Amino acid sequence: MPYWPVAGALVAVGAGLRVWHWAYGRGLWGDELYVAHNLRERGFVDLLYPLAYSQSAPPGWLWLERFALAVSGPGEQSLRLVPLLFGLALLPLVAYLGYRLLPKVAALAALLLVAVSPFLISYSNQVKQYSAEAFWVTLLVGVGILVHRSAHRLRYLVFWGAATAGATMSALAIPVSAVLATILVVGLVVDRAAGAARWREMARFAVPAPLWLGVVAAVYVWNLRPTRNDTALRDYWLRKQVYPYRDLTDLPATFDWLHSTYKSLAVVPFALWAPALFLVLLVVGAVVCWRRSGWLTVAMLLTPLAIGLGAGALGQYPMTERLALYCVPSCLLLSAFAVSPPTGQIVLGWSRLTAGAALVGVVLVPQVVTDIRAAADPQRAYKQGGGANLADYRGALRYLSEQWREGDLVLATPVSWNGQSYYGPPADGYVRLAEAGACPGETASGLLSGRSRVWVFQATDWDEDDNAEINARLGQGGALSERSFVGARVVRVDLTDGAAAGAGLCLVSPPRSAAVR
Template sequence: MPLLFNSTAPTQVAPTRASRPRSAAALLPYSGPALIAVLSLGMLVRVFHFAYDRSFFIDEIYLNVNFVGRSFWQLATEPLLYEQKAPLGYLWTVKLFAVLFGPGQQALRLFSLLSSLAALLVLVPVARHFLRPWGVVAAVALLAASDSCIYHALEAKQYAVELLATLLALWLYIRYQPVPSRRGQLQWGLFGALLVWFSFPVIFVLAGMAVALGCAALLRRDWPQVRAYVLPFSCWLLSFGLQYALYISKFPQSAWLMDFFDQQYDAFMPWSPTALLPWLAHKTYMLTQHPLGLMPHKEDSEFLLFSPWRYVVKLGWLHLGFLLAGAALLLRANRLKFFVLTLPIALMLVASGLGVYPVFERFTQFLAPALMLMAAYGLDRFLYAFTPRFRAAPLVLLVFFAPPFYNTAAQALNPARFKNREYNREVIMYANAHYQPGDVVYLFWNMRHVYEYYQGAYGLRFTPVKGSNVKNESRNAAEFMQKLQPDLTRLQGARRVWFVYDFVNRDPIGDYANQPAWYHEDAFKPTQPLEAYFAQHGRRTDFFQLGPHTASLYEMRRSGPSAGSKP
C-alpha cells in the first residue's frame, strides 16, 4: 500500500547523457547564463522603480504616517493610526531605517526593496531543490518579471517581506530538515520562530510544513524523527502564541474592515458546496493575476472587456494550466514536497472560511513562491518532455512569459502605468511650492492623511484648515454643505484660498463601504459643491490636477466667503 507521503522517492532523477533529450542537453549549458540574466533583470527593474520614487499610494500613507513622530515603544504598544496592522519586526525595522535615513519615501521603502532583492537570490537554492536547471530559470524568471511582486517590492508595506519570509521558511526546511542533530533542529526552530515576527501569514507556511513532515514521519512510524520534530515545531508554536498574546490580540481586526473585504471582494470562503466551487474556481484563476502577476495589464485588454475572448487573450488558462499540471506532476513524483507547498494554501482557505483571513490580492502575496515553483515544475516537465518532439514548444514558452515581461517593460518605459499610481505628493507639494504668506489652505477630509505624512517627513510651509468629515451626519447634499459652514467660516478674510482634495475617495478608514447611500450616488460629487462655493465668492486663478488629486487656488473677493452664503 503506497504511503500518503512518499518522502523517500526523489523528486526527479537527472537524465543520463544517453537518455536526456538532445535539445535539452544542447540547451543545458546555457541555463547558468540565463539564470544570471533573469536575476539581473529582476534586480535592475526593482532598483529603477526605487530610484524613480513615485508618490506614496493611499494605503502606504495610512501605514507610514505612523513612523513620523512615533517611538519604537509606541509602535509596539499603541494602535496604529488609521487602523493599520503590520508585524512588529517589520515596524521596528522600518522605524530603524527612518531613524538612520529620515522618514522620506525611499527610506520607508528600503526594507521592501532589500527583501525583494534577497527573495530573488534565496529562490535559487529553493528552486534547485524542486527543479532541474531550466525549471530553476523559469521559477526565477516568474519572480523577476511578476508585476505584482515588483509592485510590492517598491511598496512601503510588509508584503515583500512576507514573500521573503515564505522563501526563507522553505530554505530552512531544505537546510535543516535532513539534519538529525538536536542543535540543527534547535536552529531550525529558532530561525522559524523569528520569521513569525516579520510576517503574519508565514505561520500558515510553518504550520503546513509541520503537518506535512509530522504526518510523513508518523506514517513511516519513524519515532526518532517525530521526537526530533517536536523541538522546532514547538519553537514556532511558542513564538506565534507569544506574538498573539503580546501584540496581535491587542489590536483585533475591525468589523468594518472584515465587512469591506466581504462585500467588496468576496474575500471569505463560503462553506456551502454550491457557492464553494465557483468561489474556488474564481479565486484560483485570479491567482495568475495576483500574486503571480502573469496576466496582461487591464489597459492592454480593455478593448475585450465585454467579450468572451478576453479570457483567451489574457492567457490565464495557459498559466493556470501549467500551474495545475505542475502541482499534479509534483504530487505524483514526491508527495511530501507537494504537501509542503500546498498545505499552507489549504490552511489559508480554512482561515478564510472562518472569517479571520481574507483571500484578496496582497494577502496572498506570501503564496507566490509555492505557486511559482509549481508552475515552473510544469514548465520544466514540458520543456524536457516535448521540446525534442514538438517544435512549437519554444513558442508555447514564449507565449507563457510574454505577458509578465511585456508588463515589466511597459512599466519601465512608462512608470505612469505602475499599479496604484497616485499623485498625493505632487499635488501637496505643488500647493506648498506656490503657497504665499497669508494664503489659507483648505484640505478636504480625504487629504488629511496626505498632509500629515508629508508635513512630518518633508516639512510644509503651511498649516491648513482641515476639513471635517460630515457625511455620516448628513442626510443629503444640502445638509452636507450646511454642516461644513463652520469650516468655511474659518476661511473668512483670506485673500487667496487653496482647495486641496481627492475627488474619488469617498470612504475614510473606519467607515462601512458605500454608506450613506446618498453620498455614494453617481450624480453626487462631494467636492463639486465646494468648488461652486469658492467660485461664487472668488475667481480660480490656478488649477493643478493629476489623477483625482487636485489643488485649486481662488482669489477671493474683498468681502471673502461668508458663513451664511450658499453656492
C-alpha cells in the same frame, strides 16, 4: 547547461528591475502614507501596539523600517529600502531552492518568472510588508522540504529557528509554519522505513517548538488579535466581496466564490492574461512534482496557497491581490515542474517539455511587456484597482507651497490629510459637506471670514463626488480655478463673499498628526 551563470544573470535582471523602480523614488500613496505616519510618529516600543489608521504589519518588519527612518530620514527611498532588500533577497533564495528541488531547466524557468513578476517587483518598492511576506513564506517552505530530505542533526533546530524569526517578520509565516510542521510530522508517521526510531525523531522535532510558540503567542496578542478585531478592516473586505457571500454548505455559491477568487488571483498577483493558465500550470506542475519528488514536496509547495484559500473561505483572511503575493514564489516553483526534462519515454517526455515550455512562454510574454512599460514610466507602473496606487501628491503640494502667500487660507478634505500632512504645507482646517444641511460643530464660514484667497488640497482617488460639491459651494463665494496633478487637485478661490462660500461646509478635526496651523 551551466546552472549558476545563467541563474546569476537572471538574478541580476530581476535585481536591476527592482533597483530601477526604487531609484526612481515615486511619491508615497495612500496605504504607504498610513504606514509612514505610524513610523514617523512612534518609537520602537510604541510600534508593538496596534497601528493607527487600520494598518497592520509584523513587529520585526516595523522595527527594520523604523531603523531605516532613524538612520536615513522619512524620504521615499529610505522607507522603501527594507521592502527592496527583501525583494532582492528573494531572488537568490529562489535560485538556490530551484537548484535543490528542480531539474536545471525547470529551476531556471521558476527563477525567470519570479525575476520578472510585475507585482513582486512593484511591492519590492512600496512601504508595505508584502515583499517580506513573500520572502519568509518561501524560505520556510524551502527549509521544510530540505529538512525532510536531510539527515543533519541540527535540521529541526534550523526549521524552528527560521519559523521563529519569520513569525516576527511575516504574519503569514505563522500559519505556514504550523502547517509545514504538521506535514513533517505526518511524513515521520507514515515513513515505515523509520520504524521505532520515528518516535524519537518526532520528539527531537518537537523540542525547539516551545520557543516558536512563545513568540507566536506574543505576536498574536500584541499584533494579530487587534487587527482581527478591526471592524473597519473587516467591513472593507466584506464590501469588496472577498469572502464567500453565503454559507460554505451552499455548494453553488462556494464554487462561484472559488472561481472568482482564482480568476482574480490569476490577474493579481500572478499577472496572467489568461486565468486558465494559472490552474493548468499548477495542476501539471503538481502531477509531475508528485511523480518526481513525492507527495510531501507537493503538499509543502501548495501550503501557502491552501492556507490563503482556507482562511478566505472562513472569512479570516482576504486572499486577494497584494495580500496573496506571499504564495507566488512557491506556486511558481511548483508550476515549473511542468517544464521538467523528460525522464520516461522520449517522445512523450519531449512532448511534455515542449508543452510546458510553451505554457511558461505564454505566461512570460505579458509579464515582460508589463515590466518594459513600467520601466519606461515608473510613475504609472502596475496600476491596481481604481489606480489609487498611482497617486503622487508631491507635485500638487509643491505647487501649493510655491503659490501660498501670507494671509492665504489652506484647506484640505479629510481623505487628503495623509498626503497633505506628510508632505505639507500645513492646513488651516479640514472641511467636509454638511449632513442634512447642518454641521455637528463649527461651520467653515468663520474661518473664511475676512479672507481674500483660499487654497484647497484634494486627493482625487477618493470621494470625487464630495470634492465636486465642495468646490461648487466654495465657488459661490468667489472666482474658482483648479489645477490637476497625479491623484490630486489644487483649488484656488478668490473670495468676494466668505459667508456664501462657507455655506454647507463643516470644519472637522484632523486625524492625529495632521495638526492645523
